[in-house]
Amino acid sequence: MSENTMNNLKIGVDVGGTKIEAVLVDAMGTVLGSARIPARHGNDAVIEDIVAVAHQAAGERFDEVRAIGVGTPGTVDSASGHVGNIVNLDVVSLDMGPLVSQRSGVPAHVENDVNAAAVGAATVLGGADGMAGTIAFLNFGTGLAAGIVENGVLMHGYSGAAGEIGHIPVEPHRLKCPCGQYGCLETVCSGASVGRLWPNADPPMPDLIRRAKKREAEAVDVLDMVVRAIGDTIQILAQSVDPRLIVLGGGMAKTGEPLVEVITAELRRRESQCRFLETLDLPARLRLAPVDQPVGAIGAAMAA
Template sequence: MRIGLDIGGTKIDAVAVAPDGGTVDRLRVPTGFGPDAVVGTTLGVIRTLADRTGSHPTAVGIGIPGLIDHETGWVRHAVNLGLTEVALGPLVAEALGAPVRVENDVNVAALGAAQAMQLDGAQAYLNIGTGLAAGLVVDRRIWRGARGNAGEVGHIPVLADGPLCVCGQRGCLETVASGSALAIAWPGHAGSAATAVFDAADAGDPAAVAVRDRFVAGVASAVRILVVTADVESVVVGGGLATLGDRLLVPLRAGFDDDARSSAFVASLGLSSRVLLAPTDRPLAALGAAFLAPESAVTAA
């Protein structure tokens, strides 16, 4: 049995996966804050799943946001969890006596999407949440690039005089196509800014229509970049804003079809058929973590 954990800022979502790939149990608990709380809760979740399934894990995978050293299992920096230079992988491996892999949460979500959707070949998972980033998977294995930055499309500048991005550049794609971008462009609304914008646009508010269309165009740019530069077979749109569903997918595909009518090059890319929505009813990051390759797992320090 493998156990996969998606450690988020507010909760840990964990699954136990049988050798045939089927999910046999799932557990969600509050994460906690700081090294002691996060490590303790992680171990508690794993032990609870092991007790409930009656099986000791043969491997454990952990997806977590922030700067991760996947080779050593150290979390270098995860600001939302209060972690700096924490040996998460080695600590968990030592406590459990099982191999452990720790990976960036978007990368494991990419792996989980490929697994859940039965996608082979080169795939991209475009995570649209507070920020914007992508994970790349080739034949259901994570591809990180030369320095681990593959898929960082959110920090490609697209507006020469655009707003300052958290990365220090101006006009990055993340300042256009992300949850934080929508919250800035459509402030003062309770709940999800994305839902509020799309609802107002559907009701005919011209300001909301402009914000929505700008956002959709930004997502379309991210899809184009991934297809043209990496030539992935599919771009799976996931993350929190994937819950927009067809409200996002339909205008994305319509825009690609319009562009294809005026550009033979765009037509040759087949973008409309290559953009997909991630399933929102499955814990993709936890599933992906469970399928991290065990042969390069870290062990106890």
């Protein structure tokens, strides 16, 4: 590996609703430095904080940085760097990429946060070039969406909507979605929707699983509703892009192995009725997102 490649340093910034995290990585995606600060609201504060945390992560090596990648919630145009509607940070419209580049003096690239996490997961699992084949990162956060990486390259689709699986309106309870449709998968199996369906605990999913295992009737009914929607989500994702791995991420995935167990049970139930699904062996493709590495920030850097 050439010295030039070894010195190909990038910064990745993961913008969240409460914190902004940055990492300095080398060409292999190895984290060399990191920093985290609380998130502030408003356009100017968000740009200032991204640049500030990038400087903190890089320290004295900032002058060696070739690019800054940013992963952010909201509606992202990755070609122009424009971001709209970061609700939790009071951002309606922001030319994030150009402004970060202008204020930092470093070229900047912006991706949707789920897409960035998908690249990060593929990097952590497979190295700098990502894992061979198609990797899907299924994010159970405030919403429900997938990031899809094929041989290390993000799939955006024609309009950037690739992976917006949460807004497929097939959930039979037909709950109203903020997007305007009824029955979106996101209305039942996103992290936020599970919190609404099971407001008895925080976090809700571990408590819901525990109580369902005790055969508490209400918990059994709610968990069945949630897990069937997760099963539909995974099946739609698997039968449309046929990923090698489906990485479960987002706040709800912090439930850990108990979540994998209930999802696996649902997928095995479906397999028992369908030879086609049995041949796909979807449970074998499930992985939990690495919890010991900042995959969102790493992916933002590697996508830059």
